């Protein structure tokens with residue numbers, strides 16, 4: 001009987017292996033499925049720990065979430081090369097802006113996430129089962145992307161409370177995932193927030209995933225991600241009239257850094 005089960009198990013594993021070798025689509029689906037499974041199971045395990053240790057929704061839970069998520073890279077052969085972490089060493093609040101390529105970004109986020117830092121996320125994530133629960137417990141600020149008025153109100157509230165709560169806020173200014181090797185135009189919410197709270201903006205850039213991850217080509221292999229935390233950009237004395245310039249300045253700096261880190265300036269610039 002036990003031998004029968006072993007043979008079944010070995011047969012299923014062999015079949016999966018053959019399917020993965022034969023079909024890139026199956027390979028891709030299995031690897032992404034496994035990533036999602038890790039997120040769901042990791043969240044289910046981390047949520048009770050967060051509740052027991054910190055008692056409820058608080059940014060302190062991010063340390064627990066970070067510890068769990070930082071192990072994920074070993075399952076996928078993803079390596080990180082990080083530079084400029086000292087640029088996070090700013091006392092008190094700041095706005096961190098970074099490029100957003102995929103749900104895999106959660107690994108990159110947790111690789112460098114400073115203490116006392118919450119992210120801005122779309123409200124739909126709250127309903128993603130255990131992942132939604134852990135994101136809620138981590139203190140993520142939820143915005144309704146379908147209502148500009150409501151999103152602006154939430155951001156304005158954050159601007160008021162950031163200083164009191166001494167938190168940094170991580171925003172993906174592209175507002176959606178984009179895995180083209182270039183940046184989408186930046187939305188201005190993060191920069192309004194920085195100016196309203198008079199706190200610095202710290203850009204963080206991740207190199208393009210396109211050499212090892214591309215959903216359109218069913219590509220998901222191991223790979224290296226270069227990360228650079230850039231020097232803070234001060235906003236003291238800036239007003240709402242300066243937000244467009246601030247946004248453009250960040251966009252240009254981050255785009256140049258993205259091309260440099262990805263080592264493919266001409267290809268990326270051509271597609272823009």
Ligand SMILES: CCCCC/C=C\C/C=C\CCCCCCCC(=O)SCCNC(=O)CCNC(=O)[C@H](O)C(C)(C)COP(=O)(O)OP(=O)(O)OC[C@H]1O[C@@H](n2cnc3c(N)ncnc32)[C@H](O)[C@@H]1OP(=O)(O)O
Pocket residue numbers: 038039040042043046064065068069100106119120121122125131134135138140143145146147148149151152155156171172173174175176187188189190192193
């Ligand atoms: C243990 C196992 C764990 C397993 C799981 C692993 C990890 C998870 C754990 C934690 C991590 C969670 C991380 C979650 C990440 C989620 C990522 C996302 O969801 S990205 C999508 C959501 N984010 C964003 O959209 C942010 C960027 N968007 C903006 O900033 C937008 O500007 C906006 C505020 C949302 C509004 O957008 P909208 O499209 O509606 O409008 P516009 O941007 O076009 O703006 C219109 C107009 O208004 C002006 N404006 C914008 N904001 C403000 C403001 N705050 N104050 C004043 N005015 C504002 C803007 O300038 C425009 O005017 P104008 O055109 O004249 O300039």
Ligand SMILES: CCCCCCCC/C=C\CCCCCCCC(=O)OC[C@@H](O)COP(=O)(O)O
Pocket residue numbers: 035036037039040100102103104105106122125127128129130131175176177178
């Ligand atoms: C009862 C409901 C059960 C639902 C179960 C859902 C399970 C979800 C499983 C795994 C998801 C892992 C996701 C980790 C968090 C990823 C955050 C993220 O990258 O969000 C995307 C968002 O930035 C932008 O969204 P769009 O690009 O605009 O789209």
